[in-house]
Amino acid sequence: MTESASLPVPLARWVESVLGPIQVVRDASHARTNSVVWEVSGSAGHHFVKVAPKAVFYTRETRAYREAVPRLGYGNAPALKDSSAELLALVVTAVDGEPLKSETSPLQRRATHEQAGRLLRLFHDALPNHAAQAEAANAAEAAVTGLEKHVADAGDHLSAAEADMLRRIVSTLPALGPLPAGLLHGDFWERNMLWNGQRCALIDYERSTPGPRVADFVKLATAVWPDHPQLSTALFTGYGRPLSTIEQQALVAFTAADAASALAYGPRHGDPHVTARGRRTVEHLKQEGLR
Template identity: 70%
Template sequence: MTESTRLPSSLATWVERVLGPLACVRDASHARDNSQVWRVTGRTGDHYVKVAPKPILYTRETHAYRLAVPHLGHGNAPVLRDSSPELLALILTAVDGEPLKEEKSPAGRRVAHRQAGRLLRRFHDAVTGPLVQPETARVVENTVAGLDKHLAEAGDHLSAAEADMLRHLVSTLPGCGRLPAGWRHGDFLRNLLWNGRRCALIDFERSEGGPLVTDFVKLATSLWPERPELRIALFEGYGRPLSETEERALTGFAAADAASALAYGPRHGDPFVTARGRRTVERLLQEGRL
């Protein structure tokens, strides 16, 4: 085997039992300590081997591949070849494309975001009804309950007035009413690939049932303020705008996200997350909503 790295022995045994002998193994992990991903090449082509950091992430991802990902259509997402609960590992086909954020052409971005909206709608519609509706209330309750911890961790990065504003906005979430529920991706914006013609969606370890509007929070806080045309394109593909109820909830979830970002970003030395939190706070102070 020609390789630039090696799979752990137990993982290699399982992978070669599924795919056959490997010709090449390359580390494809993300730049974080708990990321374990390899791109492997063998007789059956290129695949990714992914080891989940936690059992809950493995469970979420395997459920997504079985319940929701097939609804995305051929070539629009990886295919799960096999999974191992003992190893917390998955073998996935490779899909063509680079991160969508690398697309420089304004026209190309609009086309890609329109396609991304169609993919997200298929994903959201894959699982609905009794399987996911109860999760919406749980997500709202957890968001409200977790706010004070994030505000305390944010410390001096929020003034008392800003913290009070975020508390008020998040406190409105339980009163928003019934929110459309389905299967959420959980990290949609960062996991879109684009090859110049086709958009693909990857990485489903944060996928679970709940309020669909939460998949739009990062878009609304980090992309749409400077690129409103991409919001238009995405919802053209999605096939419907957010309801008034979802628009109100989007503001509440964005306020919670800002507190989380200002707790996480400074602590982990992440200037991009910190800046996103600050921009959201400032916008909410000025406009009262997204």
């Protein structure tokens, strides 16, 4: 094996037992400390090797690849080649495309969102509503109970009035009743939509978990849709239905919870993008008259 970025020896041995000899290895990790991904090439073609940061992420991702990803269709997602619970590692096939970016042409960006919406609906439907209802209720409760910690951790990044606004909005979640549930992607945003000029492929399933379907739209609703409402329209066209009135109310509540979380996490970890997303959501909620 010739290497441009070395695999640890135990991992390399396992990967070669799955794929055969490897000629090229490239570090494909994201720019965060818990991302451990390599692109490998050899006689078996191009694959990605991913090591989960924790057992829970390995379990979630392998479950998604076995139970939900095959529903998306060939070329619309990687396929699981093999996995190792001992190493917390997966080998998946490579798919064509690059992560969607803001500079992608408006026409292609809309096409990507529409296709991503269709893929997400298939993914959500992999787990029946009744089988995910308990987790959906837990997610709503967790948003409420976890808010105070996030508000406290956000400190001066939230004013007292803003903190009270978030409390009022998030507190509406329990009264909304059962929300449509399914298997969530868990990290559904443009970075995980690969576009090859014609087709969207959905990647990265380590945060997949049962829960309220609307929770999968929070990142796009806070970071993309305020400036590009046409992308929301495109996505729900692909998804096959708009959000119900109750889901729209739940989305506002989940975005409020996300704002507090972002303003707690971003400054502490020196992440200006997360901090900006949280601040922008707070300002948007104030402008919408929800204060």
